[in-house]
Amino acid sequence: MRRARPxxxxxxxxxxxxxxxxxxxxxxxxGLAALGLASHSALAxxxxxxxxxxxxxxxxxxxxxxxxxxxxxxxxxLQPANVNWTPAKSIEDMDKGGVAAAMISITNPGLWFGDxxxxxxxxxxxxxxxxxxxxxxxxxxxLFAALPLPDVDATLKEIEYAxxxxxxxGAHFMTSYGDTWLGNLAYMPVMEELNRRKAVxxxxxxxxxxxxxxxxxxxxxxxxxxxxxTRAMLGVLFSGTAVRCPDIRFIWSHGGGTAPFLAGRIDRxxxxxxxxxxxxxxxxxxxxxxxxxxxxxAANPGAMASLLKLVTPANVLFGTDFPPxxxxxxxxxxxxxxxxxxxxxxxxxxxxxxxxxxxxRLAAS
Numbered sequence: 496m497r498r499a500r501p502x503x504x505x506x507x508x509x510x511x512x513x514x515x516x517x518x519x520x521x522x523x524x525x526g527l528a529a530l531g532l533a534s535h536s537a538l539a540x541x542x543x544x545x546x547x548x549x550x551x552x553x554x555x556x557x558x559x560x561x562x563x564x565x566x567x568x569x570x571x572x573l574q575p576a577n578v579n580w581t582p583a584k585s586i587e588d589m590d591k592g593g594v595a596a597a598m599i600s601i602t603n604p605g606l607w608f609g610d611x612x613x614x615x616x617x618x619x620x621x622x623x624x625x626x627x628x629x630x631x632x633x634x635x636x637x638l639f640a641a642l643p644l645p646d647v648d649a650t651l652k653e654i655e656y657a658x659x660x661x662x663x664x665g666a667h668f669m670t671s672y673g674d675t676w677l678g679n680l681a682y683m684p685v686m687e688e689l690n691r692r693k694a695v696x697x698x699x700x701x702x703x704x705x706x707x708x709x710x711x712x713x714x715x716x717x718x719x720x721x722x723x724x725t726r727a728m729l730g731v732l733f734s735g736t737a738v739r740c741p742d743i744r745f746i747w748s749h750g751g752g753t754a755p756f757l758a759g760r761i762d763r764x765x766x767x768x769x770x771x772x773x774x775x776x777x778x779x780x781x782x783x784x785x786x787x788x789x790x791x792x793a794a795n796p797g798a799m800a801s802l803l804k805l806v807t808p809a810n811v812l813f814g815t816d817f818p819p820x821x822x823x824x825x826x827x828x829x830x831x832x833x834x835x836x837x838x839x840x841x842x843x844x845x846x847x848x849x850x851x852x853x854x855x856r857l858a859a860s
Contacts, residue, residue: 549595552850552857553823554697555748555791555814556585556597560624563601566617572603572702572715576818582628584818586635592815592823595847596860599625600639600667602819603701607672611646618643618653626661634860639667639697642685645675650685658692664854665695670727671703678730683739690740695853697746697789700724720792724752728783729761735774737782744853745786746812750793755801758783780805787853789814790845794829808841812850 559580567573589597601621606614618641625638640657643649657663666689668677675681677698689696700723702715709719724747731737731745747754754761758780765779775782784806791814793799802811815826830842837845851858 549590549593551592551594551813551823551827551846552854552860553589553594553597553815553817554746554812554850555699555789555820556599556817557602557819558582558585558599558625558628559601560621562620562624563606563617566608566613567604570604570608571707574603574819577602580818582632586632588815588817588822588824589635592825592827594813594815594823596635596637596857597817598637598639598664598697598850598854599628600697600699601641602699602816603669605669605672605701606641606643607645607669609673611643611649614643614646615649615653617641618649619656622653622657622661622663626663629664634857637664637854637857639663639665639695641667644668644682644685645672647681647684651688654685654688654692658694664856665697667697667699669699669701670723671701674704676703676723676730677727678732678734678736680734683734683736686736686740686743690742693742693744695744695746697748698724698727699748700727700752721749721752724749725754725757728752728754728786732761732765732775732779732782737785738774738776741785746853747786747788748814748816749789749791750798750802751783751786751788751805754783755788755798755805758805784810786810787812787849790826790830791816791820794826794833796833796835799830799833800835803835808837808844809849811845812853813846 557577557580559577564578568578585597585599588594606617606621608614621641622638625640629636629638638661640653640661640663642653642657654666657666670677700720702719703723703726706719706722707715728747728751761783762778762780765775786806787810788802788806789812790799793802813826813830815821815823817823827846830837830845
């Protein structure tokens with residue numbers, strides 16, 4: 496039975512797609528036109544046919560509450576597509592790309608701009624807005640709750656409210672906050688609480704203060720996001736967080752950034768340092784293989800070939816980075832055309848089954 500959600504004020508969302516049906520008389524009366532339609536459908540690739548029966552689950556899909564937009568307008572790393580987001584645009588893209596449900600989360604520039612009180616307020620407003628959206632469309636949306644790190648006490652309080660009152664499906668972090676990364680020992684109480692709850696945790700990259708605009712005319716999204724993902728993952732690994740909190744189900748954005756390519760070097764380093772034996776007793780690779788990775792920004796042969804050398808398709812999740820990252824239809828097409836030996840069963844697992852295993856509420860979507 497689906498968990499009861501708190502009664503919240505409704506927000507304006509888009510209408511459901513009208514169900515289309517053809518009875519036998521209409522089909523026969525359609526004659527050659529009906530035959531032509533059937534032939535076209537039969538010849539269409541599987542990823543395109545499936546848009547008519549949405550089944551995918553997009554674990555990397557962004558939303559932009561009005562309160563968040565008001566706070567972040569004009570800030571670095573904000574993209575126009577996020578400012579112009581609406582629930583209707585999400586549903587439209589999902590319907591076109593065969594996406595049954597999307598896990599919504601906040602994206603860059605995040606929530607932290609140096610003021611703890613502002614960060615606490617915006618996190619709460621984002622989560623309440625997201626919860627209303629999920630309440631109105633429980634089979635179309637799930638919520639990764641925004642959390643006000645680096646304020647540990649406020650984050651613990653928001654976890655309690657988001658999970659127990661709003662019934663969030665999981666938590667969401669950025670890779671870094673100012674000049675600290677996930678895995679920082681100051682954040683251990685937060686990780687221990689999420690571990691106690693066996694939480695699904697989605698991690699989205701940003702550009703740390705140290706490393707913005709290092710190369711002229713090269714935006715942070717081109718290289719730095721992938722690198723900061725790897726920094727955060729190394730923080731979680733080498734701090735011992737991954738071993739100490741084994742029940743957190745981490746989802747790393749963008750195919751894990753540069754980490755799959757560097758996995759061999761990372762693993763060798765973890766095994767050579769005696770002082771790390773307790774933190775990584777089985778080596779880094781052992782823990783990296785337990786993580787999950789989404790396809791947003793990684794649905795290309797180079798990134799996926801590296802990722803699939805690290806993990807099996809069972810640890811890969813469909814993700815789009817909508818709205819700035821592209822359409823769900825484009826990502827589905829790219830995955831189907833990778834040419835890396837993925838079977839129909841593998842694609843079905845990536846599209847849906849792996850996400851349902853992590854987020855069983857969405858099985859009804």
